[in-house]
Amino acid sequence: MTVILEHMKGAIFDLDGVIVDTAKYHFLAWRSLAGELGFPFTEADNERLKGVSRMRSLDILLETGGLSFGEAEKLAMAEKKNRLYVEYISQLDESELLPGVSAYLTWLRTRGVAIALGSASKNAGFILDKLNIAGLFDTVVDGNKVLRAKPDPEVFLTACRELGLGPQDCVVFEDAEAGVAAGKAAGMYVVGIGRPELLKAADLVVSGLHEL
Template sequence: MKENTKAFLFDLNGTIIDDMHYHAEAWHQILTKDLGADLTWDEVKVQMYGKNREVLNRIFGEDHFSDEKADKLSVKKEKYYQEAYKPHLKLINGLHSFLAEAAAHNVKMAIASAAIADNIDFIVDNLDIRQYFDALVSADDVENSKPDPETFLIAAEKLQFDPADCIVFEDAPKGVEAAQNAGMKCIVITTAHPKEDFEQYDNVIGYIKDYEDALTKNFFQKHTEAPQK
């Protein structure tokens, strides 16, 4: 491996699994049907970032729900999501092989996500991929959500690598911005956003539609040449 490719940090939703539609369904249920918010499907989708409490605060105001009520709504939303998505649970195409190859090349890997810890556990255990990850960073581990770099910086610290030595895999502009703020390069998977949504960021080193893409399939061939003496 080249010395500047030492660790991979993966977002979860839309990057490891293509599940954003199910999160949107769960939020639409909570916000419009349970709480009576006058929001369209598209309006719900654009609010789905950050911690669950932050979503509720953006829509209803910071003082609308007590901490206890917000926590109950968060648990209810994740229950909706997990029940709806579990029958469809699968890795994005090509990812299992990519993880196995990265592990074979001694690449340290972490999940660094705004998802709650329970959702990360739900994914890695049901898909039997926990063994590939040396660290899991969730919404429960940070004070500030993406685009703040905290999530990725904590993951790099847990892996004991400098931020510049990490490559982030992300599907969302705010995640790419968080990686840029952390001083990390990023590969974008276009499950949820087209390339045009990332043009303002200078840390993107490539785009993939899934992990069968030539960029990821040939990644280790391109990064395992012996160093020049």
């Protein structure tokens, strides 16, 4: 595909929209919370939540509804949303892997490429276990390990360090604009997963890992 991909030493993957589509379950959980708060939350509204942390997502949701709450109340809401989400993803299995994921990760393994997950999700390890692919990752950097959400590069730089590699040796695989920006800010080559018109800052855009 490119010389960079042929010679990369580390591959860092986002989770939602790259490995598995759990975005639909996030949406259902956020929509349920919004309904309890008395306002509608649409799929178009949900686009703003992609690639950002749970608390920032809650702030965006509350902005959509024109509401504001104190920190304690917001923490309780975020926990409630997460409980709803975990109920949904508890049913996940390998059949929900996006096309080409297992084959591409296995191929990278055979070539000696180190593999990391770099996700805002605090449920990343649980999800990888449900999908039966946790053993393909050398390290998991998620919302439990980092403080700053994408587009801050912290998650990818942390993954890079945990792999023992420099940013120039790693390639980021991302489906969200904020994630692409984070990868570029980290000084890494970025493969966008999705639509080119939405991921203009990526170095390469493909529709999914099956293309690679």
